[in-house]
Amino acid sequence: GAVVSQHPSRVICKSGTSVKIECRSLDFQATTMFWYRQFPKQSLMLMATSNEGSKATYEQGVEKDKFLINHASLTLSTLTVTSAHPEDSSFYICSARGALAGETQYFGPGTRLLVL
Amino acid sequence: KNEVEQSPQNLTAQEGEFITINCSYSVGISALHWLQQHPGGGIVSLFMLSSGKKKHGRLIATINIQEKHSSLHITASHPRDSAVYICAVSQGAQKLVFGQGTRLTINP
Numbered sequence: 114g115a116v117v118s119q120h121p122s123r124v125i126c127k128s129g130t131s132v133k134i135e136c137r138s139l140d141f142q143a144t145t146m147f148w149y150r151q152f153p154k155q156s157l158m159l160m161a162t163s164n165e166g167s168k169a170t171y172e173q174g175v176e177k178d179k180f181l182i183n184h185a186s187l188t189l190s191t192l193t194v195t196s197a198h199p200e201d202s203s204f205y206i207c208s209a210r211g212a213l214a215g216e217t218q219y220f221g222p223g224t225r226l227l228v229l
Numbered sequence: 230k231n232e233v234e235q236s237p238q239n240l241t242a243q244e245g246e247f248i249t250i251n252c253s254y255s256v257g258i259s260a261l262h263w264l265q266q267h268p269g270g271g272i273v274s275l276f277m278l279s280s281g282k283k284k285h286g287r288l289i290a291t292i293n294i295q296e297k298h299s300s301l302h303i304t305a306s307h308p309r310d311s312a313v314y315i316c317a318v319s320q321g322a323q324k325l326v327f328g329q330g331t332r333l334t335i336n337p
Contacts, residue, residue, distance in 0.1 A: 159325070206272060220264070
């Protein structure tokens with residue numbers, strides 16, 4: 114199946130700093146990428162949907178100025194957590210869907226963020 | 230009530246047992262997805278189905294559109310099948326709506 118990578122896999126940062134997470138589709142063109150957050154023992158929560166070349170669509174309750182999403186190419190989307198705080202500590206997962214993939218979403222391995 | 234409900238929430242079984250995880254949904258869908266999340270967090274898409282039944286190795290997924298119900302079966306379960314299994318539904322090219330997951334533990 115198609116491969117989606119995320120970088121970094123884990124990050125620890127100080128409160129107030131910004132963290133950038135990359136999501137790449139390695140062997141297909143991802144016209145749509147999704148960013149999820151998952152707290153321990155909870156299900157995935159969709160944060161935003163991004164289509165290549167256009168602004169991301171954020172879910173209700175997700176601050177777009179805090180979670181900056183850029184989907185500048187068909188293989189790369191980035192999520193930047195700005196001025197991170199301990200409550201932003203979570204597991205962030207991206208998924209990608211290509212124009213030819215139908216509704217199949219391919220998930221990245223996730224990024225574990227710990228804000229001290 | 231959640232739009233996607235899974236049962237059971239937790240399931241522990243012995244190696245070799247036949248496993249069934251259920252998923253019911255209350256909205257119109259275009260496809261239903263079964264996902265597997267291992268303890269490290271990575272998610273693998275197991276099945277996407279809109280009707281009937283699909284089989285991959287020891288895994289079988291069925292869906293009944295009229296009853297809005299799907300089941301995931303694992304035959305000859307093995308400790309490496311231990312994971313969280315997530316049911317999700319999609320409506321066209323829209324976002325996925327997730328169930329709360331079923332935590333499966335297979336003991337040797």
